[in-house]
Amino acid sequence: MRFRISSQLNLTVLSRIRIYKYDVIDLQRRLLPPTYLALNEWSGFLVSKIICGLTKLEVADIIKAQGGKMNIYEIEKTTGTKEDKLMLCKDHPNTFRNIILLYEEYSSATQYLAYDLKLQTDNENEQVTSFAKAHDGIEAFEWWALPVNKERQEIFNKGMIEQDSIYGKGLHQYYDWSQYRNATFVDVAGGSGGFLFQLLTRYPTMKGVLYDHPSVIEMSEKISNISTHDHTYHYSYKGDFFINPLPPSDVYFFRSILHNWPDEQAIKILKSILCYPSTNASSSYHEVPSNFNPKLLIAEILIDDLPLLYQLDTLMMCMYNGKERTKSEITELLIKSGWKLTKVTYCKGGFSVIEVVPL
Numbered sequence: 001m002r003f004r005i006s007s008q009l010n011l012t013v014l015s016r017i018r019i020y021k022y023d024v025i026d027l028q029r030r031l032l033p034p035t036y037l038a039l040n041e042w043s044g045f046l047v048s049k050i051i052c053g054l055t056k057l058e059v060a061d062i063i064k065a066q067g068g069k070m071n072i073y074e075i076e077k078t079t080g081t082k083e084d085k086l087m088l089c090k091d092h093p094n095t096f097r098n099i100i101l102l103y104e105e106y107s108s109a110t111q112y113l114a115y116d117l118k119l120q121t122d123n124e125n126e127q128v129t130s131f132a133k134a135h136d137g138i139e140a141f142e143w144w145a146l147p148v149n150k151e152r153q154e155i156f157n158k159g160m161i162e163q164d165s166i167y168g169k170g171l172h173q174y175y176d177w178s179q180y181r182n183a184t185f186v187d188v189a190g191g192s193g194g195f196l197f198q199l200l201t202r203y204p205t206m207k208g209v210l211y212d213h214p215s216v217i218e219m220s221e222k223i224s225n226i227s228t229h230d231h232t233y234h235y236s237y238k239g240d241f242f243i244n245p246l247p248p249s250d251v252y253f254f255r256s257i258l259h260n261w262p263d264e265q266a267i268k269i270l271k272s273i274l275c276y277p278s279t280n281a282s283s284s285y286h287e288v289p290s291n292f293n294p295k296l297l298i299a300e301i302l303i304d305d306l307p308l309l310y311q312l313d314t315l316m317m318c319m320y321n322g323k324e325r326t327k328s329e330i331t332e333l334l335i336k337s338g339w340k341l342t343k344v345t346y347c348k349g350g351f352s353v354i355e356v357v358p359l
């Protein structure tokens with residue numbers, strides 16, 4: 001049965017529905033035999049493989065080209081597949097086919113899951129991730145930056161833009177971005193600028209800065225269909241936040257960044273903002289001047305809101321030694337980095353916007 005839920009439904013009702021949804025899942029878990037549940041969860045990797053395979057075969061596009069009217073036997077004949085249909089067309093405004101295609105990187109990283117689980121408990125100083133173990137010792141972001149992996153990096157960058165399709169447009173709708181309409185706004189590790197571009201289109205007086213690795217910035221014009229020299233962008237900034245100081249700004253924005261890093265590195269990144277860059281653009285950090293009072297906005301999915309986030313948590317562990325965090329874990333990280341949490345806004349769909357100021 002399908003229910004039509006009004007987009008006007010208030011947030012209290014929505015949070016109740018979320019709670020009941022997890023109760024139903026919990027009930028299912030209690031009623032079904034444990035062997036069935038274990039087998040069902042275990043075979044989850046097959047579902048990902050099938051979905052990824054169908055996306056590669058462009059099954060959704062084939063169905064669409066036929067006017068969306070193909071029965072299962074026609075699909076089977078045209079594509080040579082025997083699986084069910086899938087609505088994942090390349091040109092769909094809410095497509096997330098690139099995230100699905102990332103299955104290759106994600107599944108190769110989980111190859112060393114057992115090693116990684118041990119790493120978390122036995123040897124916390126060991127930095128090599130499960131992903132690096134599967135890729136000749138090269139960490140994920142470095143691996144994507146290799147010229148030979150340009151195609152894979154494009155898939156990753158497009159996939160990050162597709163986060164809006166997965167989590168809905170809640171982040172855009174349920175947070176008041178207009179308060180920054182006249183501010184300088186650095187999207188730290190903003191990928192190909194998909195989020196920033198939409199923000200600047202809504203608020204053209206905002207001075208947007210896109211900061212990311214050089215190879216990602218170079219790809220951004222192609223992927224986001226925009227020019228970084230457009231009036232919408234103030235400028236783009238190529239760098240590594242562990243080495244190159246972030247440009248001075250009123251607001252720093254991090255979306256889906258902290259979960260890519262273990263606590264130690266996450267603290268380094270957060271601390272780096274409070275070190276003002278030198279005027280001659282050298283790579284050395286300077287003490288923050290007393291009048292520097294930036295605001296930090298962190299968009300993450302909190303485990304408090306989505307208790308079933310364990311798949312993503314496991315994935316972050318295997319890919320980057322990262323993790324999904326609760327609100328109190330993020331609060332603790334912030335205090336250790338010289339910041340103080342002031343407000344959290346839950347945006348329907350998944351993301352929360354955490355507002356932070358210097359301690």
Ligand SMILES: C[S@@+](CC[C@H](N)C(=O)[O-])C[C@H]1O[C@@H](n2cnc3c(N)ncnc32)[C@H](O)[C@@H]1O
Binds near residue numbers: 161190240241
């Ligand atoms: C999970 S993606 C998030 C992208 C974007 N914030 C978004 O939500 O669409 C992580 C981003 O961090 C960038 N990144 C990773 N390590 C970095 C570093 N050392 N310095 C700057 N950017 C980095 C990657 O290139 C990538 O674009």
